[in-house]
Structures are given as structure tokens and as C-alpha cells.
Amino acid sequence: MSLKAAVIPVTPLQQNCTLMWCDETMKGVVIDPGGDVDTLMEAVEKFAFTVDKVLLTHGHFDHVGGAMDLAERTGAPIIGPHADDEFITSNVVARGHEFGVTGGRDVTGNTWLNEGDTVEFGNETLAVIHTPGHTPGHIVFYNEKAGLAQVGDVLFQGSIGRTDFPRGDLDTLVASITQKLWPLGDGVTFIPGHGPASTFGQERATNPFVGDQAIV
Ligand SMILES: [Zn+2]
Ligand SMILES: [Zn+2]
Numbered sequence: 001m002s003l004k005a006a007v008i009p010v011t012p013l014q015q016n017c018t019l020m021w022c023d024e025t026m027k028g029v030v031i032d033p034g035g036d037v038d039t040l041m042e043a044v045e046k047f048a049f050t051v052d053k054v055l056l057t058h059g060h061f062d063h064v065g066g067a068m069d070l071a072e073r074t075g076a077p078i079i080g081p082h083a084d085d086e087f088i089t090s091n092v093v094a095r096g097h098e099f100g101v102t103g104g105r106d107v108t109g110n111t112w113l114n115e116g117d118t119v120e121f122g123n124e125t126l127a128v129i130h131t132p133g134h135t136p137g138h139i140v141f142y143n144e145k146a147g148l149a150q151v152g153d154v155l156f157q158g159s160i161g162r163t164d165f166p167r168g169d170l171d172t173l174v175a176s177i178t179q180k181l182w183p184l185g186d187g188v189t190f191i192p193g194h195g196p197a198s199t200f201g202q203e204r205a206t207n208p209f210v211g212d213q214a215i216v
Contacts, residue, residue, distance in 0.1 A: 003124050003146040004028075007191055008043050010036040011101060015062040018150050018191050020143070021049035022122025029121050031055045031141060031150050032063040032193065033070045035103060040070060052121040056080040056110065057152030058138040059088030060165075061096040063193060065104025078110035079119060082130055085137025086112075087166075113139055129180050133173020134161030142184060149190040155181065157198040160209045177210045 006019045011034045019040075021028025028049040033040055044051055051074040056064050058081045071078050081089070088095070089107040096104040113119070115130035119141065126141040134153045138161075142149045153161040155177055163170040181188075186201025204212050 003143055003148065004047070004049075005146075005148060005191070006043065006047060007197075008036075008040060010034045010039065011062045011065065013062040013099075013101070014194060016191055016193055016195075019043060019047065019049075020121075020124070020126075020150075021047065022124040025122030026050060027052040027122035029053045029055050029119070029126075030070060030076075032057055032152065033066040034062040034064065035066045035101070037066040037069045037073065040066065041073060044074075050074075051076045053119060054078045055119060055126075055141060056089070056107070057140065057150060057193065058135045059085035059092075059107070060135065060153065061092040061099070061101060061104050063152065064089060064107050065092055065096060065101065067107050067110075068105040078107060080110065080113045080128075081135075081139050082114060082132075082137035083112040084132065084167075085135050088135060088137075112137075131173075131176035131180055133163060133169055133171075133176045135165065136167045138176075140181065142188075144184075147185070147188045149181070149184070149188055151181070151190045151192055153193040155190060155203060155207075155210070156192045156194065157196050157203070158207055160207070161193075174210055 015034040018031040117128040129140040
């Protein structure tokens with residue numbers, strides 16, 4: 001048995017919506033359905049799994065704008081992010097308009113997650129790691145067995161998340177990455193919220209913001 005994953009970029013911001021499913025039970029999750037729900041539904045049908053849960057890493061509109069539509073169309077509950085992002089998940093429509101993105105909906109009725117929680121689908125488990133800094137309620141989903149993490153806008157190949165949004169903080173973000181993600185191991189592959197995947201080891205070796213040589 002194994003965990004399967006696919007990445008579908010959505011919205012004009014090319015946000016990475018990640019599909020993960022258990023190939024024994026064909027139950028899965030959709031992480032950060034920022035928009036383009038028709039495209040996501042086609043992908044789910046192509047991979048032929050049942051959407052068990054809709055998961056959110058953080059509240060920004062390009063990650064959550066399609067969550068309500070997807071939840072209604074699949075019957076799956078919306079889980080996450082951490083409650084400290086409530087001021088953002090409740091403001092999706094207004095923020096989207098500021099960036100010229102329409103069609104998103106404010107998120108309501110979701111279940112908040114905390115550090116140490118787990119999310120299960122089929123025979124697979126995701127650990128929840130609270131990683132504030134980009135937003136205060138940002139979380140990372142980590143599948144230990146596959147060594148795979150969905151890190152949202154915390155960490156990118158060669159960069160880190162912006163901290164100039166409301167309640168962002170650079171020192172907090174760097175601490176989240178170096179103290180909570182690096183201990184998971186150099187071999188962990190991560191899917192960021194935008195752009196290509198990488199590994200924690202590659203970023204420790206080369207990332208100018210949080211690489212080992214950047215940390216004094
Ligand atoms: Zn973001
Ligand atoms: Zn983003």
C-alpha cells in the first residue's frame with residue numbers, strides 16, 4: 001500500500017492544490033483548493049478516489065477560495081487551518097477582490113486543527129504541525145511513512161513565505177522552519193504552496209533564507 005499524490009496548480013496565482021489518496025481504500029484529501037473547482041473535480045474523477053476531507057494549510061484566499069464549493073460538491077468536511085487564521089478565512093472574498101481574483105467564498109463551518117493533531121483518510125495519516133510566521137494559524141501536513149510534507153506558504157524551493165501580510169513575522173517563520181521542519185529529516189520531500197517541490201536537505205544546503213549557512 002502506498003500514499004499517492006498529485007499537484008494541480010489553480011487560480012491566476014498558480015497555487016499548488018495537492019491531492020493525496022490511499023491506494024488501498026481509494027479515499028483521499030484535497031489540500032488547499034484555492035479555486036478552479038471544476039478542474040479539481042475532473043482530476044479527482046481521473047484518479048478515481050473519494051474525497052474524504054478538504055484540508056487547508058492557511059487562510060489566504062488563493063489556498064481556500066474553492067473550499068466551500070468543493071465541500072458541497074463532495075460532501076466532505078473542511079478541516080484546518082489553526083484557529084489563529086480565522087480572521088483570514090472569514091475575509092476571502094474581500095481579499096480576493098484586492099488581487100483581482102473572483103469566485104472565492106469565505107470559509108465557514110470548518111474544524112480547526114492544533115499542533116499534534118492527526119488527519120486520517122483510508123489507511124493513511126497526516127501529522128499536523130503548527131508553523132506560524134507567514135500567517136499565525138498556518139499548519140503543515142506531514143505523512144511520515146512517505147516522507148512527504150505539504151508546507152503551504154511556509155517554505156519554497158530557494159525561498160520562504162512572505163511575512164509582510166497582517167500578523168506575519170519573519171523571526172517566527174524562520175523558527176517554524178528550522179525548529180519544526182528541519183528535525184523531520186533531510187530526506188523529507190515537500191510540496192510548497194507555489195512552484196516546484198524540493199527536499200528539506202536541499203533547502204538546508206542551498207536556501208539563502210533558512211539554509212544552514214544563513215543561520216548564524
Ligand atoms: Zn499565503
Ligand atoms: Zn499562497
